[in-house]
Amino acid sequence: MKLTEIIGRRLLIGVATLLFVSVLVFVGTEILPGDVAYAILGRGATPELLQQVRDRLGLDEPLVVRYFVWLTATLSGDLGTSLANGTDISTEIARRGSNTLILALSTAVVAVPLAVALGLLAATRPGGAVDRVISGASLALISFPDFLVAVALVSIFAVQLGWLPAIASIRPSYDLFDWIRVLILPVLALVFTILAHMVRMTRSAVLNVLSSPAIEMAILKGVPRRRLLMRHALPNAIGPIINVIALNLAYIVSGVVVIETLFNFPGLGRYMVEAVTNRDVPIVQACAMIFCSVYVLLNLAADILAVIANPRVRYPK
Amino acid sequence: MKSDRPEPLLAVRGLTVAARDKRGRETVIVDDVSFDVAPGAVIALIGESGSGKTTISLGCMGYARPGCHITGGSVMLQGQSVLDQPLPALQRLRGKDITYVAQSAAASFNGAMRIDDQVIEIPVITGAMTRAEALERARGLYAALGLPDPDTIGRRYPHQVSGGQLQRLMAAMAMISDPRLLILDEPTTALDVTTQIEVLHAFKTLIRDNRTAAIYVTHDLSLVAQVADHILVLRDGRMVEHGPTEQIIAAPRAPYTRALMDAAHVMPEEIASPRIAAVPEAPLLQVRGVTAGYGRDREIIALRDIDLSIGHGQTVGVIGESGSGKTTLGRIISGLMAPVSGEVLLDGRPLAARVAQRARGDLKQVQFAFQMADVALNPRQRIGKILGRPMRFYRGLGQAESDREVARLLERVELPTAFAQRFPPELSGGQRQRVNLARALAAEPRLIICDEITSALDTIVAQQILDLLASLQKDLNLSYMFITHDIATVARIADRIAVMRLGRIVQQGPVDQVLTPPCHEYTRLLLNSVPEMRTDWLDQAVHERRRLVAALDGTPEAKR
Numbered sequence: 001m002k003l004t005e006i007i008g009r010r011l012l013i014g015v016a017t018l019l020f021v022s023v024l025v026f027v028g029t030e031i032l033p034g035d036v037a038y039a040i041l042g043r044g045a046t047p048e049l050l051q052q053v054r055d056r057l058g059l060d061e062p063l064v065v066r067y068f069v070w071l072t073a074t075l076s077g078d079l080g081t082s083l084a085n086g087t088d089i090s091t092e093i094a095r096r097g098s099n100t101l102i103l104a105l106s107t108a109v110v111a112v113p114l115a116v117a118l119g120l121l122a123a124t125r126p127g128g129a130v131d132r133v134i135s136g137a138s139l140a141l142i143s144f145p146d147f148l149v150a151v152a153l154v155s156i157f158a159v160q161l162g163w164l165p166a167i168a169s170i171r172p173s174y175d176l177f178d179w180i181r182v183l184i185l186p187v188l189a190l191v192f193t194i195l196a197h198m199v200r201m202t203r204s205a206v207l208n209v210l211s212s213p214a215i216e217m218a219i220l221k222g223v224p225r226r227r228l229l230m231r232h233a234l235p236n237a238i239g240p241i242i243n244v245i246a247l248n249l250a251y252i253v254s255g256v257v258v259i260e261t262l263f264n265f266p267g268l269g270r271y272m273v274e275a276v277t278n279r280d281v282p283i284v285q286a287c288a289m290i291f292c293s294v295y296v297l298l299n300l301a302a303d304i305l306a307v308i309a310n311p312r313v314r315y316p317k
Numbered sequence: 318m319k320s321d322r323p324e325p326l327l328a329v330r331g332l333t334v335a336a337r338d339k340r341g342r343e344t345v346i347v348d349d350v351s352f353d354v355a356p357g358a359v360i361a362l363i364g365e366s367g368s369g370k371t372t373i374s375l376g377c378m379g380y381a382r383p384g385c386h387i388t389g390g391s392v393m394l395q396g397q398s399v400l401d402q403p404l405p406a407l408q409r410l411r412g413k414d415i416t417y418v419a420q421s422a423a424a425s426f427n428g429a430m431r432i433d434d435q436v437i438e439i440p441v442i443t444g445a446m447t448r449a450e451a452l453e454r455a456r457g458l459y460a461a462l463g464l465p466d467p468d469t470i471g472r473r474y475p476h477q478v479s480g481g482q483l484q485r486l487m488a489a490m491a492m493i494s495d496p497r498l499l500i501l502d503e504p505t506t507a508l509d510v511t512t513q514i515e516v517l518h519a520f521k522t523l524i525r526d527n528r529t530a531a532i533y534v535t536h537d538l539s540l541v542a543q544v545a546d547h548i549l550v551l552r553d554g555r556m557v558e559h560g561p562t563e564q565i566i567a568a569p570r571a572p573y574t575r576a577l578m579d580a581a582h583v584m585p586e587e588i589a590s591p592r593i594a595a596v597p598e599a600p601l602l603q604v605r606g607v608t609a610g611y612g613r614d615r616e617i618i619a620l621r622d623i624d625l626s627i628g629h630g631q632t633v634g635v636i637g638e639s640g641s642g643k644t645t646l647g648r649i650i651s652g653l654m655a656p657v658s659g660e661v662l663l664d665g666r667p668l669a670a671r672v673a674q675r676a677r678g679d680l681k682q683v684q685f686a687f688q689m690a691d692v693a694l695n696p697r698q699r700i701g702k703i704l705g706r707p708m709r710f711y712r713g714l715g716q717a718e719s720d721r722e723v724a725r726l727l728e729r730v731e732l733p734t735a736f737a738q739r740f741p742p743e744l745s746g747g748q749r750q751r752v753n754l755a756r757a758l759a760a761e762p763r764l765i766i767c768d769e770i771t772s773a774l775d776t777i778v779a780q781q782i783l784d785l786l787a788s789l790q791k792d793l794n795l796s797y798m799f800i801t802h803d804i805a806t807v808a809r810i811a812d813r814i815a816v817m818r819l820g821r822i823v824q825q826g827p828v829d830q831v832l833t834p835p836c837h838e839y840t841r842l843l844l845n846s847v848p849e850m851r852t853d854w855l856d857q858a859v860h861e862r863r864r865l866v867a868a869l870d871g872t873p874e875a876k877r
């Protein structure tokens with residue numbers, strides 16, 4: 001199979017997955033308990049008013065019809081307005097989305113190189129002191145849930161030591177330095193939750209390659225240790241490493257919901273949590289679609305990168 | 318042969334290597350081995366798996382595999398102690414003075430790097446040559462080794478060239494720094510028989526022209542006769558016999574060396590005519606006009622118009638190289654794969670195409686023994702369970718009965734009955750292959766398809782399995798379809814032979830007729846590839862091979 005064909009096929013699968021996800025999101029929000037019209041009108045609802053709202057929102061239409069109406073609107077970029085306060089969802093998502101993006105990217109920039117470096121370091125001498133410290137620490141970190149790590153960080157650095165703010169609300173007047181100060185704790189909490197998994201996978205992928213006959217051959221050729229690791233072992237381990245990186249970057253998506261709520265950070269995650277509390281269905285749908293798309297796209301990117309990294313696919317027989 | 322002994326290039330004295338298991342216990346795997354390699358001479362280390370031959374050759378480079386370590390002795394390379402070098406000095410020594418050609422080049426080349434980059438890596442990173450110089454020398458070596466397109470082949474990735482070519486490319490990698498000593502570790506074992514002699518010839522020429530000393534590691538005595546000046550026979554890490562090649566081959570002293578000689582893959586002096594007279598009798602199994610293919614629409618044709626019949630109590634050998642379709646034929650007969658057209662008949666009755674559609678009574682009659690016993694047997698099931706299941710499934714035995722039958726069957730394949738409680742990984746390769754065979758026997762079949770069941774075994778163990786097959790056949794009137802690439806084995810055990818090439822049977826008939834001239838060119842090519850013990854065989858065989866290959870390229874099936 002040719003490279004373009006493989007990538008084309010993966011893209012098609014990605015699109016199909018997203019469509020399937022949209023059905024899940026729509027049906028999922030539909031079966032949330034409570035009547036939307038009632039939620040909007042609250043206690044002052046009269047039967048006439050309720051019917052009026054239902055007509056306006058098309059709530060009496062069959063599920064399938066409403067799904068397609070919603071899907072076409074979403075695809076054309078119209079995410080609708082908030083039921084709670086009538087603000088335009090797209091504008092709000094653009095503002096909060098960029099905050100979340102900054103948070104997620106900062107996490108990725110710190111976590112990915114750190115994880116690969118630590119994993120390689122642990123793999124150079126398996127069973128050695130460095131390996132045991134790295135493996136032990138990462139195992140311990142995996143065992144703690146993200147909110148616990150976040151709370152522990154806050155209680156140490158914000159409450160006890162008072163070095164950093166416990167709350168990460170953003171003001172328009174913030175300069176770069178303020179941003180960094182505010183982001184350190186949430187980024188640290190996110191890094192801790194995804195780091196361990198990546199370190200362990202990098203270590204085992206590299207160790208797996210190091211035990212192969214190709215590496216023994218390189219040792220017997222007299223290839224120095226560093227070159228052995230970087231030039232011979234790493235390129236062969238890159239496929240599984242890319243996959244686990246993508247999986248963990250996608251995991252940040254669910255991580256931000258927890259971390260943003262804990263730190264009161266004005267991002268997409270908190271936006272969605274607030275919308276769920278208010279039964280603001282269009283916002284929940286829009287946020288869920290965005291999170292799911294990021295998840296699908298990251299995995300898609302990993303698949304394609306892993307394919308490209310494999311010379312067997314790049315240069316067929 | 319060099320009678321005057323110059324200063325040895327490599328002197329190994331009392332080399333001892335130990336392996337440490339997970340509990341920290343030490344086992345000596347190489348025990349007090351000493352030998353010399355004279356400049357320009359070739360010494361062969363010969364023995365079965367577990368004899369320590371690879372461990373010794375790695376020890377000569379100051380290397381021990383993870384879990385092993387060199388506990389004693391010395392290795393002197395022209396007066397310099399290899400085992401006392403610090404790592405950086407060892408790395409220089411390995412890249413330049415002593416180089417290594419591994420058993421499986423396909424596994425030992427790095428799949429993520431271009432071939433050229435791997436071949437020239439050491440001289441370039443050590444600064445011994447510029448990239449351009451190294452590339453030029455590499456191309457010269459490719460040409461000397463008879464590789465096609467020597468100017469461009471190195472730009473490919475390992476998966477883009479064939480196994481025989483990779484093995485030669487690895488030799489180029491080992492020769493690029495002009496080493497003083499070359500170590501060749503079973504360099505042709507993973508290759509097809511007809512490719513083997515071409516590669517062996519290339520190695521021999523290379524060593525001779527560069528006057529490089531070499532250690533040649535192998536389990537095949539007949540191959541060694543072609544390249545080595547001296548032979549060192551090893552068993553369980555100890556030296557059994559050591560002497561010049563002619564002496565070892567003509568007058569082996571140790572009983573073990575004689576056993577190795579007897580089990581070597583050479584053609585039998587005389588091919589016996591089939592035991593069963595050619596009286597027209599209804600065959601047990603018939604394959605009629607079978608065509609089969611792989612791929613989504615089965616468009617990649619693997620078998621073309623195959624007719625084959627197997628009589629009661631007969632052994633039919635199916636031979637051919639990898640890709641000839643012999644395993645596919647076995648899969649069609651057993652129903653693991655459905656043909657595109659044609660049919661398989663058992664006792665004159667057509668069998669359903671697929672296993673799932675066949676009646677249990679039909680499945681019982683035809684059993685399969687796979688090549689790799691270690692992969693085919695579930696490592697987490699006790700032998701008793703592995704053997705008992707087909708008995709209950711096919712013969713409807715109860716628990717107590719099948720336990721008794723398992724014990725009987727284990728005795729039948731010459732294993733202790735206590736093995737019923739063991740797991741496959743606790744057994745040796747030969748023992749596992751016996752269990753593998755016993756599993757096929759458990760259904761009490763009339764035909765067993767044996768797919769390369771002796772190919773992965775050492776020669777002596779393989780011979781024992783063949784003896785077992787013969788005795789089972791005598792007692793149970795079993796029929797075998799024996800799939801192999803080894804024509805010497807087939808010549809000893811088969812009644813009929815079918816020679817396969819590129820998905821067709823190019824010649825079939827009683828064994829003595831097929832293997833006695835005049836035969837099909839391809840049969841001759843296979844016969845020509847079986848090594849002979851005499852030391853001048855190789856050059857003649859290579860010459861003959863080239864002639865036959867040229868003739869075969871003009872045949873109709875090659876033009877497809």
